[in-house]
Amino acid sequence: MTLTKTLLGGAAAIALSAGMATADPALIFDLGGKFDKSFNEAAFNGAQRWADETGNSFREIELQSEAQREQALRRFAEAGSNPIVMAGFAFGDALGQVAADYPDTSFVIIDMVVDQPNVRSVVFNEHEGSYLVGMMAAEASGSGTVGFIGGMDIPLIRKFACGYAQGVMAANPDATVIANMTGTTPAAWNDPVKGSELTKAQISQGADVVYAAAGGTGVGVLQTAADEGILSIGVDSNQNHLHPGKVLTSMMKRVDNAVYNAFTDGPGLSTGFEVMGLANGGVGYALDDNNAPLVSADMKAMVDDASVKIASGELAVHDYMSDNSCPVMSF
Amino acid sequence: MDFLTIIQILDSTVRLATPLLLACLAGLYSERAGVFDIGLEGKMLASAFFSAAVAYVSGSVWLGLLAGTAASLVLSLIHGVASITFRGNQLISGVAINFLAAGMTVLIAQSWFSQGGRTPSLFGGARFEGINLPFANELEPVPVIGPIYSELLSGHSVLVYLAFAFVPFTAWVLYRTRFGLRLRAVGENPAAVDTAGVSVVGLRFAAVMICGVLCGIAGAYLATALQAGFVKDMTAGRGFIALAALIFAKWRPWHALGACLLFGFLQAIALRFQNIDLGGVVIPVQVMDALPFVLTVVILAGFVGKAIPPKAGGEPYVKER
Numbered sequence: 001m002t003l004t005k006t007l008l009g010g011a012a013a014i015a016l017s018a019g020m021a022t023a024d025p026a027l028i029f030d031l032g033g034k035f036d037k038s039f040n041e042a043a044f045n046g047a048q049r050w051a052d053e054t055g056n057s058f059r060e061i062e063l064q065s066e067a068q069r070e071q072a073l074r075r076f077a078e079a080g081s082n083p084i085v086m087a088g089f090a091f092g093d094a095l096g097q098v099a100a101d102y103p104d105t106s107f108v109i110i111d112m113v114v115d116q117p118n119v120r121s122v123v124f125n126e127h128e129g130s131y132l133v134g135m136m137a138a139e140a141s142g143s144g145t146v147g148f149i150g151g152m153d154i155p156l157i158r159k160f161a162c163g164y165a166q167g168v169m170a171a172n173p174d175a176t177v178i179a180n181m182t183g184t185t186p187a188a189w190n191d192p193v194k195g196s197e198l199t200k201a202q203i204s205q206g207a208d209v210v211y212a213a214a215g216g217t218g219v220g221v222l223q224t225a226a227d228e229g230i231l232s233i234g235v236d237s238n239q240n241h242l243h244p245g246k247v248l249t250s251m252m253k254r255v256d257n258a259v260y261n262a263f264t265d266g267p268g269l270s271t272g273f274e275v276m277g278l279a280n281g282g283v284g285y286a287l288d289d290n291n292a293p294l295v296s297a298d299m300k301a302m303v304d305d306a307s308v309k310i311a312s313g314e315l316a317v318h319d320y321m322s323d324n325s326c327p328v329m330s331f
Numbered sequence: 332m333d334f335l336t337i338i339q340i341l342d343s344t345v346r347l348a349t350p351l352l353l354a355c356l357a358g359l360y361s362e363r364a365g366v367f368d369i370g371l372e373g374k375m376l377a378s379a380f381f382s383a384a385v386a387y388v389s390g391s392v393w394l395g396l397l398a399g400t401a402a403s404l405v406l407s408l409i410h411g412v413a414s415i416t417f418r419g420n421q422l423i424s425g426v427a428i429n430f431l432a433a434g435m436t437v438l439i440a441q442s443w444f445s446q447g448g449r450t451p452s453l454f455g456g457a458r459f460e461g462i463n464l465p466f467a468n469e470l471e472p473v474p475v476i477g478p479i480y481s482e483l484l485s486g487h488s489v490l491v492y493l494a495f496a497f498v499p500f501t502a503w504v505l506y507r508t509r510f511g512l513r514l515r516a517v518g519e520n521p522a523a524v525d526t527a528g529v530s531v532v533g534l535r536f537a538a539v540m541i542c543g544v545l546c547g548i549a550g551a552y553l554a555t556a557l558q559a560g561f562v563k564d565m566t567a568g569r570g571f572i573a574l575a576a577l578i579f580a581k582w583r584p585w586h587a588l589g590a591c592l593l594f595g596f597l598q599a600i601a602l603r604f605q606n607i608d609l610g611g612v613v614i615p616v617q618v619m620d621a622l623p624f625v626l627t628v629v630i631l632a633g634f635v636g637k638a639i640p641p642k643a644g645g646e647p648y649v650k651e652r
Contacts, residue, residue, distance in 0.1 A: 033563060035447015180602070184617055191567040192558050194602065197343055201603045204339045216562050223452065223559050242452070 025263045026059040026081035028072050030088030032189045032215040034062050038236040039215060039255060043087040043110070045237070046256030050263040058263065066186075069094035077102040082267040085259050086110065089156055090186075095119065106269050108262040110255060111156060113273060120271045122258045126156070127163030128310050129251045129283030130211070131317045132303050133233050134167020136285065137209040138175050139299045140231055140248050145176045147207035149198050149221050151214035152188040153181035153331075155321050160213040160235070160251075162326035163317055169328050171302070177329055178202050182217050192220025199224040199232075209233065209248060222247060231294065240290040248294050250286040257281065279311040334475070338482045340599050345487060346557065348595025349494045350375070350549045350566075354573035355580070355587045356494075356501055357545035363505065363582055364538030365518035365643040367421040370410055370428030371546055372570025378403040378550025380436035383450040383561035384443060386457040392555050395457065399554070400547030406432065407543030415535045418647030429570075437563045450554075450561040459488035459556035488556035490548060497545070501584040514538055518641035521648040531648045546570075575627040581638045594623045 027047045029040045047058050059081055061072050073094055076084050083106035086095065092112040099107055099116040106118055113121040137146045148164055150157040165177045180198045182188035195217040199210055210225055211233040212218035218235060219242075225232035226243040234240065234250035258276060262269060276282020285303065287295060309315035320326050354371045361368040378399035386395025406428050413424040437448035444450055467485035471477045505511040513534055517524045521531045553569075554561045576594055580586035601619035630638050 033448065035441075035449070037447070041447070181616070183620065187564075187567055190562060190564050192562050192565060193347075193553060193567065194598075196557060197347060197599070197602050200343065201339070204336075219449075219560075219562055220558055227559075 023080045023082055023267070024056065024058050025266070026061075026076040026084045027259060028069075028076070028084070028086040028091070029060065029062045030086075030090060031063055031066075031186050034060070036189070036216050037239060037242070038218060038234075039253070040087055042237045042253065042255035043085070043259045046259030047085075047263060049256065050260050066090075070098060073098045073107075074101075077105050082106055083108055083262055083265070083269055085262050087255060087259070088112075089154070106267055106271065108258070108269070110258055116271075118271055120262065120269060120274060122262075122274045122276060124253050124255075124258075124282050125275060125277030125317075125319070126160050126251070126253060126283060127166070127317045127319050128278045129253060129285065130160045130163030130213075131167035131170070131310065132278075132285045132307060133211060133249055133251045134164040134169075135171040135303050135306060136167075136249055136295070136299055137164070137211060137231075137233060138168040138171035139296075139302065140294065141172075141175065141207075141209045143206050143208045144172060144174060145178065145206035145208065147199070147202035147205075147210035148177060148179040149195060149202070149210055149212045149214055149218070150179070150181040151183075151217055152186060153184050155324065157181065157213055158326070158331055159320040160211075161331070162320035162329065164211055165326065165329045166317055167306075170306070176206070178205055178207055179329060179331065182214055189215035189217060191217050192223070195220030196224040200228070203228055203230060211235070211251070213251070234286070238286040238288065240286055240288055244290040245293065247291060249291055252284045252286050254282050254284070277311075278307055335478060336603075338478050340596075340603055342483050343599040343602065344592060344596040345483065345491060346595075347598045348591045349487075349491045350553050350557075350569050351573045351576055351594055352588060352591040353490075353494045353497070353545050353549035353552065354570055355576045355591050356497055356584065357542040357549065358574055358577045359501065359580075359582060359584060359587055360514070360538045360545070361542035362577065362644055363518045363641055364514050364535050365521060365641055365646065365648070366410075366414060366535055366539055367425065367645045368410065368539070368542060369422060369425035369571075369574060370406065370432075371542075371573055372566050372568070373425075373429035373432030374403040374406045374543060374546035375550040375553065375570050376429075376436055376564070376566045377406055377432040378547040379554035379565055380440060380450070380550075380561045382547075382551035383453060383554040384440070386555050387450050387453055387560070390455070390457050392453075392457050392459050395555055396548070396551045399551040400544055403547030403550060404540060404543040407539050407546070411536050411539040414647060415532055415539070418649065421645055421647075433564060436561070440561060440563075448563045453555060453559040457555070458559055459490060459552075461486040461488055488552070490552045490556055493548065494552075495588075498584055498588045505584060510537075515641075517648075518643055521643050522651070525648070525650065535648075572623055575623050578638050578640075579623075579627050579630050581630075581636075582641065593626075597622050 032040050034044050085108040087110050089111040095114045108120045110122045148161045161179045168175045182194050199221045209231045212221035213235045222232045226246040231248040236253045239250045240247045381402035382395040382399030385398035386392045410424050413419040414421040440448045464485040467481040471481040517534045525531050576590040579590040601616050
């Protein structure tokens with residue numbers, strides 16, 4: 001009995017010290033999966049950039065179900081990972097419960113605010129970036145009708161839609177914006193077939209530019225837009241290369257920078273509320289060889305002008321999440 | 332709502348109903364022979380991946396279709412061996428197939444293409460293009476008939492026409508051929524079939540294999556005709572909606588067509604009009620999404636004619652000694 005106890009104790013001590021030795025930072029991906037060519041992939045790219053530059057390694061996990069959120073958080077925290085970064089608004093509840101139990105671990109949550117002393121909450125001004133691509137959509141549209149296809153119907157995606165609609169209206173007050181959501185469950189992030197059908201429905205209603213803020217579903221949107229000969233706008237990562245010459249631009253949400261910064265700051269990073277907007281390079285639009293022919297000099301000048309005004313605070317874009325309403329469209 | 336909108340919604344209905352119809356008919360063969368199959372989803376998913384992967388590598392969509400069907404057949408074979416030969420629980424085998432397909436496709440996709448569990452985009456001959464029926468362009472200006480013919484009937488991929496042709500064919504096989512009679516008998520009373528000197532195991536395997544072929548076509552349609560490539564979990568529950576349609580249709584081929592068109596139509600409506608405003612009352616989009624399942628429950632509860640499954644369904648056949 002005593003011998004067993006000693007052995008067990010020894011094993012536990014070894015396990016514990018092993019945990020301490022690998023105090024790598026950790027990154028948790030949301031249900032869309034690490035390679036969604038969008039939000040999660042941007043997070044991964046940021047972590048990878050940090051790993052390449054520092055030569056250190058990080059731990060990661062792709063969630064398979066809602067039930068794993070808290071479990072994954074606790075496992076990384078128990079194993080001594082620090083800081084722990086999670087990509088996605090849906091971690092809010094789980095982190096709220098877990099954070100207090102591990103006061104020495106720093107947590108970073110993206111797209112959500114969790115008010116705990118050891119949590120850094122990073123939120124993006126997606127409405128500002130969406131405003132810019134909305135202006136470009138209105139400029140590129142010949143029919144005066146543009147579309148928006150969201151993933152799961154949540155306030156965050158409505159924030160994208162609302163910013164986009166404001167941008168469209170700013171460039172062309174007579175324009176029509178058709179907004180559709182793919183669904184109301186997490187499956188809406190991974191249903192390209194529905195994305196395609198929504199795109200076809202919007203095309204038949206006259207849309208000739210569609211903006212997809214829908215994770216993996218957006219792959220179907222961009223594909224159908226390219227097939228049907230209209231323009232599309234990607235989201236989160238630079239998606240211009242998916243269909244060169246057919247993707248007008250991409251609304252870049254620099255999730256990679258948020259992850260990179262968190263990993264660089266390391267354990268004990270500054271906590272609190274962090275907003276990444278146009279002013280500090282948190283959002284923007286993508287311009288590269290693939291879409292250069294589509295973006296005219298006028299269009300670029302107009303968007304850059306708006307960008308400067310938004311960054312300086314001269315031009316305010318309404319944030320849907322501030323009062324759950326949108327002045328230019330109804331959902 | 333104008334005429335053209337109706338045509339466009341019906342057009343969308345046809346596209347959305349086709350994978351449901353193929354999977355529904357697949358389930359019909361299997362379940363009529365007394366083998367429950369909740370692995371339709373998994374077989375479609377496996378076929379979607381292998382059809383897209385082979386189509387991408389070979390550049391030929393037909394080779395892709397073959398590969399997808401072969402993958403689906405392999406899973407069918409596993410289901411058959413587990414539930415017919417070894418008399419295992421058919422539901423558990425089906426669930427296992429769903430899990431196997433969901434994990435395996437992403438794993439192999441990542442290993443082959445390193446694009447995060449998806450295949451590269453297909454283009455050119457690696458995709459099924461829509462085929463224009465003869466005179467589609469000439470007839471287009473004709474009022475009413477023109478749009479119906481050129482928009483609704485023409486311009487779908489060959490698999491859509493194949494799927495719809497399978498409905499009368501299935502009805503004929505099931506009710507007009509010796510094989511069909513035996514197939515139905517083996518689902519109702521396998522002992523009688525055995526007494527008549529016909530192999531129960533052979534018939535059930537044949538049914539499960541036909542199921543595999545149809546699921547294979549359904550998966551290939553999703554990945555190479557509707558989409559241009561495979562994305563993880565791209566079937567998104569269509570195998571289960573097909574099962575619901577099968578129960579809704581009470582295991583009959585023509586009714587299966589009706590059920591799949593209805594469910595496809597509900598999806599098309601939900602996609603076109605997010606929240607439907609009926610003179611003051613707004614129907615949220617969730618209602619439309621849930622309606623197929625609600626309707627199935629209503630049917631199962633026996634409110635609108637009772638749905639009675641094949642009598643020997645779910646029971647492995649054991650010869651009496």
